[in-house]
Amino acid sequence: EVQLVESGGGLVQPGGSLRLSCAASGFTFSSYSMNWVRQAPGKGLQWVSYIIGSSFTVYYADSVRGRFTISRDNAKNSLYLQMNSLRDEDTAVYYCARASGNYQEFDYWGQGTPVTVSS
Amino acid sequence: DIQVTQSPSTLSASVGDRVTITCRASQSIGTWLAWYQQKPGKAPKLLIYRASTLESGVPSRFSGSGSGTEFTLTISSLQPDDFATYYCQQCRTYPWTFGQGTKVEIK
Numbered sequence: 001e002v003q004l005v006e007s008g009g010g011l012v013q014p015g016g017s018l019r020l021s022c023a024a025s026g027f028t029f030s031s032y033s034m035n036w037v038r039q040a041p042g043k044g045l046q047w048v049s050y051i052i053g054s055s056f057t058v059y060y061a062d063s064v065r066g067r068f069t070i071s072r073d074n075a076k077n078s079l080y081l082q083m084n085s086l087r088d089e090d091t092a093v094y095y096c097a098r099a100s101g102n103y104q105e106f107d108y109w110g111q112g113t114p115v116t117v118s119s
Numbered sequence: 120d121i122q123v124t125q126s127p128s129t130l131s132a133s134v135g136d137r138v139t140i141t142c143r144a145s146q147s148i149g150t151w152l153a154w155y156q157q158k159p160g161k162a163p164k165l166l167i168y169r170a171s172t173l174e175s176g177v178p179s180r181f182s183g184s185g186s187g188t189e190f191t192l193t194i195s196s197l198q199p200d201d202f203a204t205y206y207c208q209q210c211r212t213y214p215w216t217f218g219q220g221t222k223v224e225i226k
Contacts, residue, residue, distance in 0.1 A: 035215075044217055044219045045155075045208075059213045059214065095162055102168070102169070103153070103169045106153070106155075106163070108165075109164070110162060112162055
């Protein structure tokens with residue numbers, strides 16, 4: 001059974017940093033691209049970042065480029081999101097999501113970890 | 120960036136109703152479109168990919184159609200478990216973008 005479990009969320013002050021983790025199991029992690037998607041309170045879904053299985057290719061949304069860094073450790077079956085220079089507008093539930101090997105739809109999602117940026 | 124626009128934003132319907140949600144892309148995306156269902160406090164769940172392919176385990180009352188810039192999600196007979204928010208997503212190219220969501224409410 002495919003499982004994705006996020007951790008690392010919490011309350012942080014503006015300008016602070018946080019590192020999110022996503023532990024994967026039930027599939028060959030290194031064979032799949034992975035994503036981070038966020039959802040601000042009462043709002044819709046926003047794609048944040050993408051990383052290919054080899055880590056060779058990464059993408060970011062304009063709103064986080066230069067502040068967030070996506071990475072993965074295939075030996076540990078783990079995905080990470082290092083978030084620096086956090087802003088109020090980064091407050092959201094952050095989900096990790098697997099991209100299918102076919103049409104890049106997000107076929108499995110974690111339960112999400114909440115991040116609150118507030119003074 | 121490819122913009123994705125869903126309509127309506129809210130839909131009131133009764134059990135047994137046929138429900139249709141529309142998604143429009145700002146440029147042609149072929150059939151690179153997915154639909155998700157999200158319930159309050161839960162992660163989104165994939166329903167349909169490649170515009171019309173039903174994800175394994177999803178009830179057959181859900182169907183998707185369309186190509187290019189216009190797509191629809193149809194629920195043939197709304198069930199109590201279907202009251203939720205639905206999102207479309209273009210999977211054609213980075214940055215991947217979602218529609219703003221359609222909340223299906225009980226009438």
